Amino acid sequence: MDILVGSLFAGLLIGMVLALVALGLTIIWGVMDIVNFAHGEFLMIGMYTGLLTAQGLGIDPLFTLPVAGVVGFLLGIICYFGFVKFLLRGPMVAQLLGTFGLMLFLRNLALLIFGSEDRALHHGILVGKSFDIGMGIIVPATKLACAGLSVAAFVAVWLMMHRTKMGKALTATSLNAQGARYMGIPTERMNALAWGIGGATVTIAGALIVNFWSVNPFIGLLFTMIAFAIVALGGFGSVPGAFFAGLVVGMITELPGFWDFFTYTFEADWMVDIPMTSFKYMWVYVAYFAIMVLRPRGLFGWKQ
Amino acid sequence: MAFLEVHNLTKDFGGLRANSNITFSMKRGELIGLIGPNGAGKTTLFNCISGLHPVTSGQIIFDAEEITKLKAHEVAQRGLARTFQVYVAAGDLTVIENVMVGCFMRTHLRSRAKAHASEILKDLSIDDTADYLVSELPVAAQKRVTMATAIASDPKLLLLDEVAAGLNPNEIDEIMASIEHVHEDMGITVMLIEHVMELVMKISHRIIVLDYGEKIAEGDPETISKDPRVIKAYLGERYVREHGGMEESKE
Amino acid sequence: MEAVRNALDFSDFPRLDLIVAGSVGIAFIIFPLFPHSSFAMSTMIQFLMFSLYGMGWNTIGGYGGQVDLGKAQYVGIGAYTTAVMLILWDVPFWVSMPIGMFFSVVWSFIIGYPLFRLKGHYFAIATIATSLVLKDIFEVWDFVGAARGLEISPIKYHPPDFLRLIFKEDVYYFYVILGFFFIGILYMNWFRKSRLGFQLRSIKDNEDVARSLGINVHWAKVKTYAIATAFVSMVGSFHACYIKSIEPEDTMSLDISILIALMAMLGGAGSLWGPIIGAGILIPLKSYLKEWLGAQAGMVGIDLILYALIIMVISAFEPRGVWGIVEKIRRRKRS
Structure with missing residues (x-):
């Protein structure tokens, strides 16, 4: 039983962080209908930023979030004005391959600068500590804090998009870009803003994830695909959708835990032989495929 | 036996009713005009007949075969062709x-x-x-x-969606000649959506008028041009009250 | 018969194109007679292989406008079928290649049917997802060597072995793949003029119009996807015999899928020469960048950074590719 509740809990916690990872992708997608393959690379940069700031300044990793946010915001804006803007004129295939080029560029730049080895945080207020929340379930303190901070960041962005004037303009653009243009909302600035917010949220997520996950230059693609799955499930462009879909995908990544639970519960020997942990992320891809084919608008979607 | 029969065709988009209970039929060799103000549901009707949109309810029979449930390419293969407005x-x-x-x-x-x-x-x-x-x-x-x-x-039946829109008078005459050529010399039955009245009034055998998704009138061009409901749909109630019918307004 | 005539008929190209294409073709045939490094030879073989991948992609991606970013899974199916059959049952290449194509085509129907309900970005990402799923399965599947992959040991055979396609000298591989290359061009020349080719171009233009012209859009896409798949799987089988050591990471990775699409785009998607031009630019560029820069100490990744920058510049400023520019100039001259 404790395996089940433990997996459930772990899935929820990682799901909250993953929701923040996907938030930027869904905003960019909604506002300008473009796929950003480099999304996971932004996250990787966020992870390095968190790690290096913490080590360089000797502060706790949790305090590096503002730095990561600023880096991500600038990165998003630079990418938009320096590159993505030019892609918008071209056909879809150019947009896909263009952001793929961006991904390759960032990945190999990181490889050149940081080298290929895994790096992890070893010090921090929360690193290595954990809570026993009863029933024999032990929750690492980092994950709990990161999940909480992710939700806080998520809510902050949501409030910004619904309460501030600029945020409302952004929401309007993602609902109907043409209509928003006719109402005098400057498309160009909204696009840049979407990239800025998208970049900032995902780098913050990266700075959180680095607390319990080691970083290397190749980590991006996995998170890109996870984010795609979340966005597909939540509905393209939907912010609340991304949150709930994040939780669902978090559960999917914990499938091996559930698998173990059922293996023990039913004493099913054949289940032992299947290496579920190796398939951990495959289910995310399968989920994406299934969602797209069966319910292309996502569970909560309003835009296709 | 009619060549094309449409029975009680209704098409909803979400909560919006684009076509409501439309019934008409057409004989082989006819040339029918379909007119109506913008947003009356003319193109939607074409889309339903040609199978691009599934109908909400109703029945379409083409050349003695029910085509209501067929997909667009299957409808096309049975000899029903169309053009697109935009x-x-x-x-x-x-x-x-x-x-x-x-x-x-x-x-x-x-x-x-x-x-x-x-x-x-x-x-x-x-x-x-x-x-x-x-x-x-x-x-x-x-x-x-x-x-x-x-x-x-x-094709056996050709649906033309605004082929004369945006043309100058000379070009309209030319395309009118082409339509007549297709209809008479090639023997293709034609139904056309048109806003250019001099064209549609001149060549149609019969005219069907849609307004707000409903069929409000049907008849030969002469009758249609005098029908008060049609004039009202096109010109608005106030215009009709102040100026009388379409005929007077021309003088 | 008319199909054969169409495949051999290049008369709708301007004379200049035919002269250039003819001389390049002859240059390929006599290339091994001239002194060359083994590196140049292997680059040449890579170029021919990727041209064929690109031609396959071009059917669905170029003429049909469906951006497929999952072609690597079929490289994998082809390569693994040939390798497994050779290692376990000593089945010759010429038998295992069609079997691999058969498996690929069956798989392409299974995933193609649901896949083509999607459009645009959604389709593109779903193709990536299917390819990654297959790669993940191969990485844990012991029968195919899991993540270690498979190794064809040439010692067991007596090269030159034309049945199993095991050679010591690259020149044999070169002529085999060159043969495939010429057949591929003829096939594509037929395809672009065929009924299916026209239907696809119409679909790319406007799907509703295509439907109203009696085209079963979904079926036409699925069929073409299978054709593209067969091409890729065929070359995948060749890849197994040529490289002799295959693992999921280098036969089925996303990078391969992207490279295939990228070449076709760079050369000019939807044209006969496009993928060949694209492969002719990218493959030498990639391998020489790696040769010159990749091996230098402290510069790991610099070749791929340059490569990425080139991709970015092309997508931003000339997405119609080399052939697109040529056509634009020709059009301007004519009018």
Whole structure:
């Protein structure tokens, strides 16, 4: 039983962080209908930023979030004005391959600068500590804090998009870009803003994830695909959708835990032989495929 | 037996009713005009008949076969062709290649498709544009290409969606001659959506009028032009009250 | 018969194109007679292989406008079928290649049917997802060597072995793949003029118009996807015999899928010469960048950074590719 509740809990916690990872992708997608393959690379940069700031300044990793946010915001804006803007004129295939080029560029730049080895945080207020929340379930303190901070960041962005004037303009653009243009909302600035917010949220997520996950230059693609799955499930462009879909995908990544639970519960020997942990992320891809084919608008979607 | 029969056709988009209970029929060899103010549901009706939109309820019978549930390509293969109102050919197909796509519905052989396509281009007197991209042509020629492509599939019934829109008076005369040529010499039954009244009044045998998704009138051009409901739909209630009918307003 | 005539008929190209294409073709045939490094030879073989991948992609991606970013899974199916059959049952290449194509085509129908309900970005990402799923399965599947992959040991055979396609000298591989290359061009020349080719170009233009012209859009896409798949799987089988050591990471990775699409785009998607031009630019560029820069100490990744920058510049400023520029100039000259 404790395996089940433990997996459930772990899935929820990682799901909250993953929701923040996907938030930027869904905003960019909604506002300008473009796929950003480099999304996971932004996250990787966020992870390095968190790690290096913490080590360089000797502060706790949790305090590096503002730095990561600023880096991500600038990165998003630079990418938009320096590159993505030019892609918008071209056909879809150019947009896909263009952001793929961006991904390759960032990945190999990181490889050149940081080298290929895994790096992890070893010090921090929360690193290595954990809570026993009863029933024999032990929750690492980092994950709990990161999940909480992710939700806080998520809510902050949501409030910004619904309460501030600029945020409302952004929401309007993602609902109907043409209509928003006719109402005098400057498309160009909204696009840049979407990239800025998208970049900032995902780098913050990266700075959180680095607390319990080691970083290397190749980590991006996995998170890109996870984010795609979340966005597909939540509905393209939907912010609340991304949150709930994040939780669902978090559960999917914990499938091996559930698998173990059922293996023990039913004493099913054949289940032992299947290496579920190796398939951990495959289910995310399968989920994406299934969602797209069966319910292309996502569970909560309003835009296709 | 009617050639095309539409019974109680209704089409909803979400909560919006685009076509409501439309019933009409058409004989082989007829030429029917479909008119109505913008947003009356004319193109939706075409989309339903040609199978692009599934209907919400109702029945469509074409040449003694029910086609209500058929997909667009199956409807087309049974001899029901159409043109599109807003058709921007952005692709890399030239005029003759466009027409060949239509020809390929009836043949697998490229040589036969090409020969047939050149014939049709000559027939509609646009053979001099054969090797241009559609997007390079003026509007009038583009409209002819869409007509040629539809005819190339050798249809029994042709639905024309605003082929005269945006043309000048000379070009309207030309396209009118083409429509009559298609109708009379090729023996294709034609139904056309048109806003250009001098065209539709002149060549239609019968006219059907839609307003707010409903059929409000049907009859020969003479009757339709005097029908108060039609005039009201087009000109608005106030205009009719102040000026009387359409006939008087012309004088 | 008309199909054969169409495949051999290049008369709709300007004379200049035919002269250039003819001389390049002859240059390929006599290339091994001239002194060359083994590196140049292997680059040449890579170029021919990727041209064929690109031609396959071009059917669905170029003429049909469906951006497929999952072609690597079929490289994998082809390569693994040939390798497994050779290692376990000593089945010759010429038998295992069609079997691999058969498996690939069956798989392409299974995933193609649901896949083509999607459009645009959604389709593109779903193709990536299917390819990654297959790669993940191969990485844990012991029968195919899991993540270690498979190794064809040439010692067991007596090269030159034309049945099993095991050679010591690269020149044999070169002529085999060159043969495939010429057949591929003829096939594509037929395809672009065929009924299916026209239907696809119409679909790319406007799907509703295509439907109203009696084209079963979904079926036409699925069929073409299978054709593209067969091409890729065929070359995948060759890849197994040529490289002799295959693992999921280098036969089925996303990078391969992207490279295939990228070449076709760079050369000019939807044209006969496009993928060949694209492969002719990218493959030498990639391998020489790696040769010159990749091996230098402290510069790991610099070749791929340059490569990425080139991709970015092309997508931003010339997405129609080399052939697109040529056509634009020709059009301007004519009018």
